[in-house]
Amino acid sequence: MSSILINALLSSCHDPDTLFNTLCWPTDSWPDAERVEALTTFIDGIGKLPQDIFLRKVESIIWTQCLPLLLKVSNGDGACKGKRVPDGRAEITIAVCRLLSVCINTLCDTAVSGQVARAVLPSFQLPDGETEEELPGQGEGRLGIDVAIEAMSVILPAVSSNEELTTSILSSALSCIKTLPDALVSKITVRLIFTLLNCYSEDGIASKLRFILEDLCSWHKSDSSNTDSPVVTERALLCLTTLSDYLFSPAKVQQHTLPQSLSYTRPDPRCSLQFWRILQDGLTHKDNVSRKRALYLLKRCVALSEDEMLVHSFVDNEEIIFRWAPDRCKLLREFWEDYALVMETLEENQIHVVRPVLNRIHTLIQTAANDSQGVSLFHPSWLLGVYQRMFHSENKSVMREGVDHLLELQVLRRPAFALAFSQFILGPFMDVMSESSLFHRTAGQSVGECPELGVKLQVFMVTFFSSLPQENRGPVLLQLVQRLGSQHWCAVPILFLSRALSHLPPCPLLGPEGLQALREVLRCTMITHQVLLRGAAQCFLLNSALSLTDVTLVTLDDVFSLLVHFRADESLRRGTPLWNQLCDWLADSEGSFRPCVRESADGTSTSTSPERETVRGYVQHQMELFLRVPASTDQTDSVPDPGEAELLAKAILLCVDIEGRTPRSGGEQTTGVSGGMDSLLRPLLDTLSRLHTNVYLPLRKTDKSLQLLLRLLQLTPARHTPAALLVTVSMETLVLGVVEPIQEFILRRLSGELQELCDVERAELYLSVLKEVVLMYSVLEWNHSKVQEAYFPRLLRYVLRTLEIPSVAGQVSRAVAMASLAMTCEVAALGVFNLQSETTILLVHLSSYFYSPAPPPAPPLSLVNFNQTLLKPPTAFVICHSVSEQGPLLKDWGRMAAHFIRDQWTCLGYGRRIGPPGPLELPRASGSLQAAIEALSLLPSGLVLPVLDFMASMLPQVALSEEALCVEAVTVSWKLVLGLSSNPHDFWPTLQGFVTMAFHHSLLELTEEQAPGLTVTLQQIAIELMELSQAKTGVFNVLIQHCCHTWLPTGPGSEGESQSDAMFSSALLHLDILAEACVYGPVFRRDQRLIQEVQVYVERLGEECAANTAVPSDNRDDQFPRVCVVAFLSRLQPSNQLHERLMEELVLCLLKKDEAISKSKQRYYSNSLQHRVKNRVWQTLLMLLPKLRGEFVGTVLGRVFEAGFVSNQASVKYLIEWKMVLILVQYPEHIDRLWACFSVDQEKTKTSVCTFLSVLVHLNIIMPQLKEKAVQWRKALDVILQWCFSHNFSVRLYALLALKRVWGLEGARAEAEEGAGGADGLGGLATVVKACLHQAEAMQSTGNANKNWTRIQDHFFFGGFHPVRDYSVESIFYTFPSLSEVFEDEWIPPWKFEKLVDFSQSASLPLRNPVPDLSQIQPGDWIQQDKGDQDGEERWAEVQKKMTPWRLGIQEQEPELGLVPQQRAARLGKLHSALLVVASLIDKPTNLGGLCRTCEIFGASALVLDSLRHVSDKHFQALSVSSELWLPLLEVKPVELADFLQLKKREGYCIVGVEQTANSQSLKDYKFPEKTLLLLGNEREGIPANLLQLLDVCVEIPQQGVIRSLNVHVSAALLVWEYTRQYLPTTGVKSD
DSSP, X not given: OOHHHHHHHHHHOSOHHHHHHHXXXXXXXXXXXXXXXXXXXXXXXXXXXXXXXXXXXXXXXXXXXXXXXXXXXXXXXXXXXOOBOOSOHHHHHHHHHHHHHHHHHHHOOHHHHHHHHHHHGGGGSOOTTOOGGGOSSXXXXXXXXXXXXXXXXXXXXXXXXXXXXXXXXXXXXXXXXHHSOHHHHHHHIIIIIHHHHHTSOHHHHHHHHHHHHHHHHHHXXXXXXXXXXXXHHHHHHHHHHHTHHHHTOOHHHHHHHSOTTOOOOOOOGGGOHHHHHHHHHHHTOSSHHHHHHHHHHHHHHHHXXXXXXXXXXXXETTEEEEEEOGGGHHHHHHHHHHHHHHHHHTTOXXXXXXXXXXXXHHXXXXXXXXXXXXXXXXOHHHHHHHHHHHHTOSSHHHHHHHHHHHHTOGGGGSHHHHHHHHHHIIIIIHHXXXXXXXXXXXXXXXXXXXXHHHHHHHHHHHHHHHHSXXXXXXXXXXXXXXXXXXXXXXXXXXXXXXXXXXXXXXXXXXXXXXXXXXXXXXXXXXXXXXXXXXXXXXXXXXHXXXXXXXXXXXXHHHHHHHHTTSOTTTTOOTTSHHHHHHHXXXXXXXXXXXXXXXXXXXXXXXXXXXXXXXXHHHHHHHHHHHHOOOOOOOTTOOOOOTHHHHHHHHHHHHHHXXXXXXXXXXXXXXXXXXXXXXXXXXXXXXXXXXXXXXXXXXXXHHHHHHHHHHHHHHHOOOOSSHHHHHHHHHHHHHHHTTHHHHHHHHHHIIIXXXXXXXXXXXXXXXXXXXXXXXXXXXXXXXXXXHIIIIIHHXXXXXXXXXXXXXXXXXXXXXXXXXXXXXXXHHHHHTTOSOTTSHHHHHHHTHHHHHTOOOOTTSOTTOOTTTTOOOOOOOHHHHHTSOHHHHHHHHTTHHHHHHHHHHXXXXXXXXXXXXXXXXXXXXXXXXXXXXXXXXXXXXXXXXXXXXXXXXXHHHHHHHTTTSHHHHHHHHHHHHHHHHHTTTOHHHXXXXXXXXXXXXXXXXXXXXXXXXXXXXXXXHHHHHHHHHHHHHHSTTHHXXXXXXXXXXXXXXXXXOOOHHHHXXXXXXXHHTHHHHHHHHTOOOOOOHHHHHHHHHHHHHHHTXXXXXXXXXXXXXXXXXXXXXXXXXXXXXXXXXXXXXXXXXXXXXXXXXXXXXXXXXXXXXXOOTTSHHHHHHHHHHHHHHHHGGGSOHHHHHHHHHHHHHHHTSOOOHHHHHXXXXXXXXXXXXXXXXXXXXXXXTXXXXXXXXXXXXXXXHHHHTHHHHGGGOSSHHHHHHHXXXXXXXXXXXXXXXXXXXXXXXXXXXXXXXXXXXHHXXXXXXXXXXXXXXXXXXXXXXXXXXXXXXXXHHHHHHHHHHSTTTTTOOTTTTOSHHIIIIXXXXXXXXXXXXXXXXXXXXXXXXXXXXXXXXXXXXXXXXXXXXXXXXTOOOOOOOOHHHXXXXXXXXXXXGGSOOOOOOOOOOSHHHHHHHHTTOOOOSOEEEOTTOOOHHHHHHHHHHHHXXXXXXXXXXXXXXXXXXXXXXXHXXXXXXXXEEEOOGGGHHHHHHHHHHTTOEEEEEOOOTTOEETTTOOOOSSEEEEOOBTTTBSOHHHHTTOSEXXXXXOOSSSOOOOHHHHHHHHHXXXXXXXXXXXXXXXX
């Protein structure tokens, strides 16, 4: 109602009191919003009438109507009868708050308003124990926080004079900002803090601003180290941005508004160090809105500083974060403009958008570094923010650019900058370096090269540490190494970081803490990495330790405690260059180490003499401590930790090798090494010599002695140099003197003395030592005879006796006996025992134990001794130990039981190999196989190898009679292998055992008629195995290597020719495996390819990296299957009919694969999988050509020519052409079939005729083999000339090149004969040929034509390439792919074939090219276009700059909607919605034109533009198609948007922003209010930070792709349609 209507009503109403009561509502009811608004209007009108009697009633309205109703709204109550809250909850809240405001203003009583404020204030205080999520329903008597905000916002103007109350309200609001959900923080900031500040004069504003700023800064400072710091920064930035107009008002404005006598000034946030910390944290925040706000505040600071033209040094604790100098205003302005541009651009994720501004970073750095006046204007932390923002980019390319840029930063050569950057290097830089994808090789790098980033990282580390002040290098290096050990690193990053550290200049930087940090890296960080990469990283880290350790600060104890973590089977192996380098370092540093603190015999601690600490003295002392064991009779001690023995064994060998490297004469060298080792090992040898005779020797001492001996025997073997060989021989000689007592002691202990549970681990130690000793000294006749005739027979008799008499109490003895038997079988399998020895005879009778008859109740052939299990210890055993002791005693019982079963199958496998020849009886064989299947389910996955080995011998025996059982065995085994795919330690040995078992030659020979189920199962497993190899490199390698060696064994074999042919014939049954190997080579994911390429890099380091010597090659290269199958094919003999048949069937199979790809509709692009497969097919076909029969070649030649008509990639095309040339050279009788190809319908040939023209370019090689050369030459001319006039440029170019080459062969002779009147005259054809050739040579005046003519002549296939001379494996598999722009992972270098001993070279197929001409040609293609050489700086010089938009003046304007468009639309019956679309931030006419069209179509109420001048723009009109005539347009400048939005919000509009924020709602879930204002952001910057807090909600569009955002017009169209769909009328709407 208007005021006029209310006045009229009041003046005519005889009883206003009745009217007042009528408008009020009962307290137990829920009024409509219209009724509340009517009461509001009525009370507002009362103030204009002289009726004071209503004031008391107005006050009662507050307490009985407004606050109770707000409480109901908060609690979600309906009427008293339990009705639900109506949908218009927000609407009723606004109406009641407006009523509350009118009542307070009418009363004009500060006491009442204060009481109301205090009643609402508790709603802002979070009760103890209540969480943020519980706020909407806050309990009895408290308003919901959103309702409280609205209520308090209308109360604040009335209580602004109450300083205490407003301070309390402000404190509560700030507390809410810290604790409430994100959605309410912005509302509190705008509705409360803004309202409060607007109520104050200048002095009050200054006071409140100071209070707010101090609170926010102290909050951020206290939480800066907590995990909540990002949230604190986000909310602090929101508040500061909201208050920016107050905080950054110019000083001259404040002076004009204040009396001269007053000194109130607003706080300057620029004077607060914590403000700059907030701002810098915001610039690198993970939330894009927070980053936008921080950049907005930075711009405001810069603008204000420039306006004031005053000298500012914002210093705190002598740290300058921001400085402004008026005399250098231009420099400062340009710096900050560039800085803002860079930070804005980094919001984009597309590298092509980011890269143009990277040169601005150089400008920033140079500006910060070049300081001629000696005053630092720019703090380095601003530059670090740029890099950190790049490091956090979602786009890996942007991240890579940032890392590259930092690594090439020349300013770090300055000590001050290097020191300032040091913590950033240790923090964000190390974080980003953990990203493996950064280390991919760049374009132009070949596989096996060090990645470009790895090279840059090495140079950077050297530069950085060299630039640091001397006193800071050690601490920074220590922190860096500690960082390596404090988080998980992938294998590749830590490898190259270790490599970079290893190249630092030698300098004493690391002390004991540094070595401890390196131990943590070795112990924790790299434990799960690939073995080769882990070993290489260990090598680099050891090199770093040797060059960077300060020997005067560390003891030898520190050094050897580090060395024990370098594994001998991965890096620190004796005899390698790394080992020798370590020996030299220890020798050079001897006498410089800090003395160790040693324990004397009486237990006191004393220091060694500080004069000299030698390695020998250290080792002797450690040996003394190692063997110093207190006397003990306790036989239940567990085996000591082997770590001590590992450390001492390495120390002994290093000491001996150090002394052995001292130059001496031959005799002195031998005597010196032998004597030195004897003196070191004498305490150990004395102990070992008394093992058998001294029964009182402490058990712990014997264990430690044997542990040390075992590690010495395992680590010693190294015979690379005479010195190493001398040490090895001396060791073996010394140990030989104590071999007999060791063997006697171990045999005695194994023969019944080991009864306790802890003795199982001790038995493993004994058996390992015994195995090493027996194998080492088996060549000595006296010892060998005693071992096989006395020691082992005695042990075996005891073992068999123990196993045959089971005892519940003797479970440990049984486990030890079975382990001893298994070890004996392993030693026997190595050929140590003679066939006639007693040991072998006893082992032959093993089958009598396992296949012994069962007791009478069981069937006579039951296998009672298969899968025997151990019984748990008896109850008495458990009772006699305390609960605390039971855990350690029983923890390994399951492991012991599993090993017991595994050892049984080890013995069974060996028994089958040496047992009676011939198969077992069928019942026993099938029973054995069934038991093996059962064992697979009983054993842990890592212990099944002996079972698989046994199954390999049993499956062939029962394959035909028990096929179902065989299928079950193979299937169960395959499932077990698949289950191990994530466990590389057990997976590869198990896979090898499975392939050997499942693809046994006897099973491969089975046909589908003989065993249909088994053959189908094997074929399916082969397919699944190939599929697994797509994700796990090396899986298929195991299968193809096994099959190739099975079908064509290498080396001296015992099989006769007939048996060999029988095995080879099975290859014909599994041709698909060979065919798949020929084309194998999956396109791996980038992470998998990275690991492979880095492994190749490590392998190519050779002996420079000791890991290559220590870690055996695993043959898991993805090129290995092709290398293996090519080696297999190279050994096939055409004279063998089976070989001939296999090759022909393989050729047909490969041609079928090629044709299938050509006919498929899959996308066929360069280096796609289809392209690679076709390339591999033709490489194999080309390689097989010399071995094929002429008749067979003739049958497939047509298919070869057909392949020439297919559109192929360049590399495939060259191989097909090469094969055609070689066929015609070898079989010239088929030349007429080539001529027929030129007669095919031209529609079919099109540009594919270029393939056949390319063949004619090499006619000079074919001609010598042809009959009637002149006739064939003339045919060549005829077919070429017809294509010289083709419409297609490429065809003409090929034809002209062929014409030139062919005419050069016989042209001169033919012309001479024609001049002499010969019969073979050309009849004028020579004139045509010369004219064509003249046209080709005259192309120099026709632009690109000349370039193409030159390029095609220089192309390798028509230039340096000779099809016959260059025919080799190297050309086919390496040179051609490299010249044909095939990806580098397809190039197979010759050395990979040379590594295979079974590769067969021949004169018809050599491995390498006889001449290097082809390999020296640079790759290139004549059809490529010129590439611009634009300078990078000039190319990106012009970039768009959008700076300081707040500088535009604000023009007061009262926008009104035009009526003319509405009237036009109304005449046509057009319906309008309440949607208002605001596009004032959009500046591109095309977007605005399309948006205008969209808004008109969907009936928006109006479109708001920044200027109506856009309407006349031709680009706008092209997209709007006259829609501006039917849609109201409104002009609102960007600087006026804040006021416009506030106005619309007061009118009841919901402000919806189209923006991606942390709290955005998905468009598919959002319900638009009817009165919606849709605010669209700028195309590049989005919605400015100062407008974000005015939004009621942000809506984002769900995305599925990679690109971050849609075009603004597209985004707006989606939201406008969704709004229209939600409010779509049921009738009256047109649809297309």
